[in-house]
Amino acid sequence: MEFDLGLVMNQLVWGVMVGVGFTLMAMAFSLIFSTSNMINFAIGEFAMLAAYFCYTALSHVPGGFVGAALVSMVGIAAFGMLVERIAFRRLYKLDHILVLIGTIGLSAIIKNLTLIIFGPYAFSFPQYFSPEPIIIGSLILIPQNVIVALVGVVVLIVFQIFMKYTRLGLAMRATAENFHGATLVGINTARCVNLSWGLGAVLAGIAGTMMGFAYNISIDMGGTLGLKGFTSAIFGGFGSLPASAAGGVLMGVLENASALVFDYTYKDIVAFVIIVLILLFRPAGLFLPNKGVRRV
Amino acid sequence: MRKRYLKLFGVLAIATSILSLPAQAQEKKLDRPVKFGIVSALSGDAAAFGKPFVDAIKVAIDELNARGGLLGQPIEMIAYDDRGVPDLGLQVAKKLVLEDHVDTLQPGSTSGVIFTAMPVGKDQKVAMWGYGLAEQWLVEGEGMIFRSASSDKVRLTALAKYAHDQLALKKVGVLYIDNFYGQSARDVFKAAYKSAGNDVATEVSHNEGARDISSQLLQLRTKGLDGIFVATTGAGFGPLVRQVRQFLPKNVVVMTDAQSADPKIRAELGASANGIVYAGTPMVPQNTDPLSQEWIARLKEKTGLYQEIMSRAVTGVLVMADAIKRAGTVDPIEVMKAVHHTRGLATPVGTYTYDPRDGEGLKTALVMKAADSPEKDEILTTVRIDEPLYEKRLNYDRFFGPDYTKSLYEFHNVQ
Numbered sequence: 001m002e003f004d005l006g007l008v009m010n011q012l013v014w015g016v017m018v019g020v021g022f023t024l025m026a027m028a029f030s031l032i033f034s035t036s037n038m039i040n041f042a043i044g045e046f047a048m049l050a051a052y053f054c055y056t057a058l059s060h061v062p063g064g065f066v067g068a069a070l071v072s073m074v075g076i077a078a079f080g081m082l083v084e085r086i087a088f089r090r091l092y093k094l095d096h097i098l099v100l101i102g103t104i105g106l107s108a109i110i111k112n113l114t115l116i117i118f119g120p121y122a123f124s125f126p127q128y129f130s131p132e133p134i135i136i137g138s139l140i141l142i143p144q145n146v147i148v149a150l151v152g153v154v155v156l157i158v159f160q161i162f163m164k165y166t167r168l169g170l171a172m173r174a175t176a177e178n179f180h181g182a183t184l185v186g187i188n189t190a191r192c193v194n195l196s197w198g199l200g201a202v203l204a205g206i207a208g209t210m211m212g213f214a215y216n217i218s219i220d221m222g223g224t225l226g227l228k229g230f231t232s233a234i235f236g237g238f239g240s241l242p243a244s245a246a247g248g249v250l251m252g253v254l255e256n257a258s259a260l261v262f263d264y265t266y267k268d269i270v271a272f273v274i275i276v277l278i279l280l281f282r283p284a285g286l287f288l289p290n291k292g293v294r295r296v
Numbered sequence: 297m298r299k300r301y302l303k304l305f306g307v308l309a310i311a312t313s314i315l316s317l318p319a320q321a322q323e324k325k326l327d328r329p330v331k332f333g334i335v336s337a338l339s340g341d342a343a344a345f346g347k348p349f350v351d352a353i354k355v356a357i358d359e360l361n362a363r364g365g366l367l368g369q370p371i372e373m374i375a376y377d378d379r380g381v382p383d384l385g386l387q388v389a390k391k392l393v394l395e396d397h398v399d400t401l402q403p404g405s406t407s408g409v410i411f412t413a414m415p416v417g418k419d420q421k422v423a424m425w426g427y428g429l430a431e432q433w434l435v436e437g438e439g440m441i442f443r444s445a446s447s448d449k450v451r452l453t454a455l456a457k458y459a460h461d462q463l464a465l466k467k468v469g470v471l472y473i474d475n476f477y478g479q480s481a482r483d484v485f486k487a488a489y490k491s492a493g494n495d496v497a498t499e500v501s502h503n504e505g506a507r508d509i510s511s512q513l514l515q516l517r518t519k520g521l522d523g524i525f526v527a528t529t530g531a532g533f534g535p536l537v538r539q540v541r542q543f544l545p546k547n548v549v550v551m552t553d554a555q556s557a558d559p560k561i562r563a564e565l566g567a568s569a570n571g572i573v574y575a576g577t578p579m580v581p582q583n584t585d586p587l588s589q590e591w592i593a594r595l596k597e598k599t600g601l602y603q604e605i606m607s608r609a610v611t612g613v614l615v616m617a618d619a620i621k622r623a624g625t626v627d628p629i630e631v632m633k634a635v636h637h638t639r640g641l642a643t644p645v646g647t648y649t650y651d652p653r654d655g656e657g658l659k660t661a662l663v664m665k666a667a668d669s670p671e672k673d674e675i676l677t678t679v680r681i682d683e684p685l686y687e688k689r690l691n692y693d694r695f696f697g698p699d700y701t702k703s704l705y706e707f708h709n710v711q
Contacts (some may be wrong), residue, residue, distance in 0.1 A: 004518060007514060007515070007517075007518055010514045011511055011514055014510040014511065014514065015511075018510065019509055045670070054423075115339050118344025119347070120337075120338060120339050120346070120347050121344060122534070122560075122564075123529075124563070124564045127566055130566065131542055131566070131568055132542075133542050133543065140517070140543060142539075154639065211507065214508075215508070215532075215535035216532075216534060218341065218531040219339065219340070219343075220340055220341050224506075226507050255511070256510070256511040259511035259512065260515075264500045264501055264511065264515070267503075
C-alpha cells in the first residue's frame with residue numbers, strides 16, 4: 001500500500017476532532033460513575049434531549065444559537081439533577097444491576113417521549129458557516145466540524161479548571177475519591193452526587209448539541225453517542241476523568257486510522273476488538289493502573 | 297294437501313338457491329370494512345420515509361372512502377411500527393395477519409423488512425404489495441406480492457447509463473449504507489454501469505446510524521473519481537450527502553436515488569444539493585400529467601408537503617383497490633389474479649401494466665438534476681424498459697396452478 005502522508009495527516013486530525021465528541025461523552029459517564037458508583041446508560045439520551053432543547057429554544061430565546069445552547073444546557077442540567085433526586089437517589093442501596101436496568105428504562109422513556117413530542121423526523125440547525133471546506137496544503141477542514149472540536153476543547157479546559165480550582169470541584173473530587181471520608185469531613189456528598197449528574201448531563205448535552213450542529217438531530221443519535229462514549233471511557237479508564245478524556249481522543253484517532261489499514265466496514269469492529277483486548281489485559285483502562293481491579 | 301305444499305315449497309327453495317348462485321359468485325358483499333394492513337417505520341432512522349408513507353396511504357384511503365369505498369364497505373388502515381428492523385417487521389406482520397386478519401398487507405418499511413416479513417403473508421395467503429425497490433422480495437413472492445413503484449433496477453440502470461453515456465464519467469465510486477438496501481442498490485448500480493461499458497472503480501460503506509464518514513471520504517478523495525453514487529437512506533441522508541459534497545472535489549458528479557427530491561432533505565442540503573443527479577419517478581411537480589398533478593396537490597394539501605415515497609403509497613393503494621373491485625371479492629388469490637391481469641391502469645406515476653415475467657408493473661424512471669428547489673429540478677431524460685428485468689422468472693405454480701403462467705403470458709402477449 002502506498003504511503004500518502006497527506007491522507008495519514010487528515011485521518012489523524014479528523015480522528016482527534018471526532019474523538020473530542022467521544023471525550024465529552026466518556027467524561028459524562030465517568031463523572032457520574034465516580035461519585036455515585038453507578039453507570040448511567042441514559043447519558044446518550046441526555047445528549048439527544050439537549051440537542052432537541054437547543055433546537056426548540058432557537059426560535060424562542062434571543063442570542064441565536066449561543067443563547068439557545070446556553071438555555072438548553074441549563075435545561076439538561078436541571079433535568080439530570082431532577083432525575084437523580086427523584087428517581088435514582090433512593091436506588092443507590094439496591095443491587096447495581098437493578099440500578100443499571102433502571103437507567104436503561106430511563107433511556108427508553110426519554111427516547112419515546114421525545115418521539116411523541118417531536119415526531120420521527122430529523123431536524124437541522126441553520127447553516128451558520130459556509131459549507132465550503134478549508135484546504136491547507138493537503139489538509140481538509142470543514143468549518144462546522146472545526147468549531148465543534150474547538151468548543152469541545154474549551155469545555156474540557158473549563159471543566160478541568162472547575163474541578164481543580166473551585167471549592168465545589170474539590171468537594172466533588174473528594175466525594176469521588178472517598179465517599180465516606182468526604183462525608184466524615186463535612187462535605188455534602190449527596191449534593192455533590194446530584195451536581196455530578198447535572199454536570200454529566202451538561203457534558204453529554206454539549207456533545208449532543210455539537211453533533212446536531214455539525215450533522216443533524218434525530219431520535220436515534222443518542223444510541224450512537226452513548227455507545228461511543230461508554231467504550232471510550234472503558235478504553236481510557238472508567239471513573240477517571242483525565243483517563244476517559246484521553247480514551248475518547250485515542251478512540252477517535254484509532255477509528256479513523258484503522259481505515260488506513262483495514263476496509264471501512266471493519267472500522268467499528270476494530271474499535272470493539274481493542275476494547276476486548278483492553279478488558280483482557282488492562283481491565284482498569286489504558287491509562288489507569290490495574291491495581292485493585294478484580295475479575296468477576 | 298299439506299304434502300303438496302311442502303313439495304312445492306321444497307322445489308321453490310331449491311330453484312331460488314340455484315338461481316342465486318351466479319350472483320353470489322360474482323360479488324361477495326362484505327359485512328365489514330376492507331382491512332389494509334401496513335407495516336412501516338414510524339420511529340427510528342427509517343421513519344424519515346416510513347411516516348410520510350403512512351400519511352399518504354391515509355390520504356389515498358380517505359379519498360377512496362369518499363368515493364364509496366370497496367365492495368360497499370369503507371377501507372380501514374391498520375398500521376404498525378417496524379422501526380426499520382426486520383425482526384420487528386416480522387412480528388407486527390404476524391399480528392396483522394393472524395390477529396387482525398387483514399385483507400391486504402404491505403409487509404415492511406424497507407426491502408430488508410419486506411423480504412423477512414413477506415413469508416408470513418405467503419403462508420397465510422394474503423394479497424400483498426410492497427414499496428421497497430429491491431429485486432429479491434418480488435421474485436421470491438411467487439405472485440402474491442406486487443411492487444407499487446419502479447424498481448431499483450429501472451431507476452439505477454437509467455442513472456448508470458446516463459452517467460456513462462451522457463456525462464461520460466470514467467471513474468465512478470459507490471458509497472453505500474451497509475444494510476439490505478445499500479448492498480442491493482450497490483449491486484444494481486455496479487451491474488448497470490458495467491453493462492454500460494465500465495467497471496465501478498471503488499466502493500466504500502458506512503454503518504447504519506453513522507453521521508461522520510470523514511475517514512471514508514478522505515480515502516475516496518485520493519482515488520481521482522469523477523463521479524460517485526451514494527446509496528444511503530434514513531435520517532443520515534442529508535448530512536452524509538453534504539459531507540460527500542464537502543470532501544470530494546467540485547468536479548465529482550454526485551448521484552443518488554430519489555431521496556434527493558425530498559423537500560425536507562433539500563432543506564438540509566441547501567446549496568449542496570445543486571447539481572446532484574438523481575433517479576426519480578414520473579410523479580414530480582414538473583410532470584404535466586393531470587392525474588400526477590392532482591395527487592401531488594392533494595398530498596400537499598392534506599399532509600403539508602409532497603415526498604417521492606408518497607407516490608408509492610398512493611399507487612399501491614390504487615392498484616390494490618382496483619384489483620379488489622375487479623375481482624369483486626377480497627379472496628386473496630382472486631385479488632392477486634386481478635393484479636396480474638391489470639393492463640393500462642392510470643396511476644399518478646404512469647400507466648400500470650403488469651409484466652408476468654418479472655412481476656413489475658411500472659418500468660419508467662426519470663433522471664433529474666437538482667437545482668434551487670425540487671420544483672425547479674430539471675428532467676434530464678426519461679427511460680422505459682420493456683424487457684424482463686431479472687434473470688429469474690416469477691413462478692406462479694404454487695399459488696395459482698401449473699397452467700396459470702401460460703395463460704397469463706398469453707393475456708399479456710409476452711414470451
